[in-house]
Amino acid sequence: MGTPFQGMIQDLKGRSQYYKHDWSFAASSGLSILAPTFYIFFASALPVIAFGEQLSRETDGSLSTVETLASTAICGIIHSIFGGQPLLILGVAEPTVIMYTYLFNFCKNTPQLGAKLFLAWAGWVCIWTALLLVLLAIFNACTIISRFTRVASELFGMLITVLFFQEAIKGLIAEFRTPENEDPSAKQFRFQWRYTNGLLAIIFAYGLLVTALKSRKARTWRYGTGWLRGFVADYGAPLMVVFWTAVSYMPPDRLPEGVPRRLLCPLPWEPASLYHWTVVKDMGKVPFVYILAAIIPALMIAGLYFFDHSVASKMAQQKEFNLQKPSAYHYDIFLLGIMTLICGLLGLPPSNGVLPQSPMHTKSLAVLRRRLMRKRVVKSAKECVRLQRTRSELYGKIQAVFIEMDAAPTVKEMETLKKAVMKPDSKDGAKDNLDVVKNIDEYIPVRVNEQRVTNLMQSLLVGVSMLSISVIKMIPTSVLWGYFAYMAIDSLPGNQFWERILLLFITPSRRYKILEGSHASFVEKLPFKTIAAFTGLQLAYFLICFGVTWIPVGGILFPLPFFLLIILRERLLPRLFIHSHLQELDASEYEEAIGAPHGDHTVPLLEKDSDGGESEDDYDAEILDEMTTNRGELKLRTISFHRKHRGGGAGEDRNFQVSPEDASRT
């Protein structure tokens, strides 16, 4: 574990030398920095609004969208200025909402506390949580984060997915019922209007789900210009929320007010919202026993935050992004403790690092950097072509641009570029040089615009959006239920646990279809029985985890099975499975074999160039989309085992499909 404070000191040393650069570098990008800012703002604000509505239902309105937005804005601003890794995005997330729901129910059922002292008691929970987080940071606990393997993180992801679905279904059913605390004799709660409201809810929720899922894939559409497709793909979900909100105003005026139902939340300057500024005063009223008891939920929350925050940070800093600045895991956990304390005292639900927004943030900054670099490289390369310079001069120019742009290319990267530029098969000098320019795209190294401005600005935007709560209130609740379902479905692809569950249901004669597409390498390398046994075990464990969340008060212990998993993974699993199998199924990276039909990406690019009609900007995002899972993990593309094995040309490969038996035998 090392000596106390060691990790934090190292983090601070590492980041402080870049602190000034973090600000100045952003300035050099100019206005183009706005694109990732808005992208990440919409990606993080929408779930926060949805979680606010969920929290408002579960806590009888004690907390609502105002508080979740406030927490996200405050923590985001603090983190972007004082945080270690500015690529990490913060926000109120589903685990927080679930925990706060348990806390509220506990208070409501405990006469000494009551719903009135809920926020005060939650304040005490936050104090304990903050203390625990600070201790974890001091004692360098982040070194153990690697023990949370893929299995644990996917189980947790699956639990969140199922809880999202549960929320969507619960929400939809509620649309057919009279809400609690409402007058059942009001016109809009009479049977016929409740029923109408329910039917409208089904249409809006399903409509949002389908259109949001479709628009997410917009980049691969055949129709529409590249700009439009990119826009729809980047802002699909928020655009569709706006669209369906507009549709929800279409039903005739003869419907009574309140059909369809819309978001219920007080404005930030209304008394209901203002109360949370004075929570500190109430904290003294909490009986001492309950102040002590608050340590139990605090243990769970601290564990969850420690895990979630570190994983989100890790995902934002994956090796393949080639980050140039150091990480700051220990210090960021310390800061998370401080922010949790602040939120607790202000009566706000705390924020932590969120998925998939954090890797999305890095990804969008990589796209930005790539565009800027290409623009410069192509410009100077074209000049070389115009002046009929030789190949080595061209290479020198490109190298100079890379160094000038601070990309610090590695030796290997430069060698690949050199090989590509200097390749011997040049017959027609000028024409060939042009070809080089066209292909240069592949050799631009992946670099990320590492700075603090996008994070700060998106947090400020979240803060500003609190002023427009009256606009946000126009969203029908049913659209949010659809959005919960969207978040659930959207998080499934790329979750290997889910893909393995599906694999169990595929009839043996159809398994070759998996191998035809892109797929994780375990499908080829492991016997089917091993996969089935492992997945069955994981599924059983998952059902236990999900079952725990249903226990009325004990449900608060739901993170326990996940912590337990570390021990099970280290002690039990190695006895049940062969080491190499376990490594394959529980690899720390998402490893994906290239399926036969997915060729390389050179040709469409070339074609686009020769076509000239379309901007290339859009293409970068498309490549990065394909390279990452929906969770934001980068896929490690390995050459398919069978392809390697056969050794023959791709020609033999194309018509070659593997039977699972075949795969297991080898």
Add this chain to the structure above:
Amino acid sequence: MGTPFQGMIQDLKGRSQYYKHDWSFAASSGLSILAPTFYIFFASALPVIAFGEQLSRETDGSLSTVETLASTAICGIIHSIFGGQPLLILGVAEPTVIMYTYLFNFCKNTPQLGAKLFLAWAGWVCIWTALLLVLLAIFNACTIISRFTRVASELFGMLITVLFFQEAIKGLIAEFRTPENEDPSAKQFRFQWRYTNGLLAIIFAYGLLVTALKSRKARTWRYGTGWLRGFVADYGAPLMVVFWTAVSYMPPDRLPEGVPRRLLCPLPWEPASLYHWTVVKDMGKVPFVYILAAIIPALMIAGLYFFDHSVASKMAQQKEFNLQKPSAYHYDIFLLGIMTLICGLLGLPPSNGVLPQSPMHTKSLAVLRRRLMRKRVVKSAKECVRLQRTRSELYGKIQAVFIEMDAAPTVKEMETLKKAVMKPDSKDGAKDNLDVVKNIDEYIPVRVNEQRVTNLMQSLLVGVSMLSISVIKMIPTSVLWGYFAYMAIDSLPGNQFWERILLLFITPSRRYKILEGSHASFVEKLPFKTIAAFTGLQLAYFLICFGVTWIPVGGILFPLPFFLLIILRERLLPRLFIHSHLQELDASEYEEAIGAPHGDHTVPLLEKDSDGGESEDDYDAEILDEMTTNRGELKLRTISFHRKHRGGGAGEDRNFQVSPEDASRT
């Protein structure tokens, strides 16, 4: 044109020598004949029910589902016993419904006729139509059917598609309104319940559309056993109608009766239905002028029927089905005239040959025959393997089976088989012989179970289903509107006109995506500008055709532009386009280039064999599915031009994508 009666006599001579065999051959297939019977019954009964409902709305209930079912049953029985080509399926189709709608509106607006004499006047129209059809048959008009080229038939298909959509939308809007002839003060027509009814209609119609479209693709699903997938694919639409009808009984009892609205039609033994038996008596009441005027709609209907019936018949007898028995186009048109006369006198809407059911019928009989043949071949081949016979003995055995089973293989087919069986690379005799058995499947020639029993039985089933009108009446109307939308969307793929329209909207840089998949050969061979000009012209002409249907009474002339098209195609188009281009765009067959990623189908089959878990039956249907368009046309798969051009191995091909420029240049 030849001498009068020549065609009919030839048809009768040709078919009469097979007439006995048509019946006896069916008996030899045993109970397995039931599968295609039920398949084609559901495929033809459901649209007839939907058209009945449409007709009932458009004619204020003068005609309804009872009459469309009766006409389909009567004509089907007559045709299956006395018809020339028993593969042809008859039914009341959309053109008939549209024509009858115009006839009804004309009567309603003509004081001398009125809605009361509608069926009597329609009877006169049928008499004229019958006369014209008989004349067309006598004078061998079927020889000119080849002048209706692809362009005409696709324009017509597109018009039907758009009319289906129009009907779906009109139907859905009507669900929000109080129907004509109903008491607007009834509880279920009050605003709130009309609105509820409309919302339910949206949910049911959309639900049917989506689930029916998904289930149609069931054969390619990854999940579920082969039998289940085949069942869902074959009976998808009727299954989903049953499913959504069941769902429509889920809304609570507190909804007033009549929400959701269900099919309105009298039972066959109620007075409203019995009237049509006595239509003949009213025919004398029609004023003489209107008897004469009936010749105008009769000209249109005769033209439509002549065209539709012949095309459906042609589609059912495509060359690739390798039919062994002769066609009977002339005689079938004659019989169609007789049947139209009968329907007219009975006050029923006439039936004619329908698409896509007719080729579906042939296809299902080809699958049946194939299964029977394979069973025998594999059995005798396995015996050879067991007895360690030589290759030539094996070949002899297989040949004997083919001849015994009446398949009359051609010389070429036998040579391919011989080559496959006797191929020289045999090292291990016994194991190799087994391989031959596995591969034999590819060399079984396509043959169709040509007989009259399936057609007769499905017609009888349609007749029997009239007794269950009280069950049919449980279907919500909204489910039928969804079914209209399903029929519309389902008819689009494979319509080259539609595919060319889509092509116009694809951004140039994305056109390579078309070439990656399977595609018609014109995409590769013609310059884009030519395709665009031709499609634009066709689109403009289509809009004229569609516009004509909107003219209140003159709309009855809507088939005219299609007849005109023959002249335009022969005189005008050759002046605007190069001959070879025109031939490519207006080819009589659907020609499809094999896209690179679609490999051959040997491997999945092999795999299934080695797997042993799944029945092979399902596979035949899947191959035939892939070989035909949704309209039932067989695709002529040509080797992609570029593949041929490159000449290299497939290996080079896989990563090779063609730019449209490239394609147009060559």
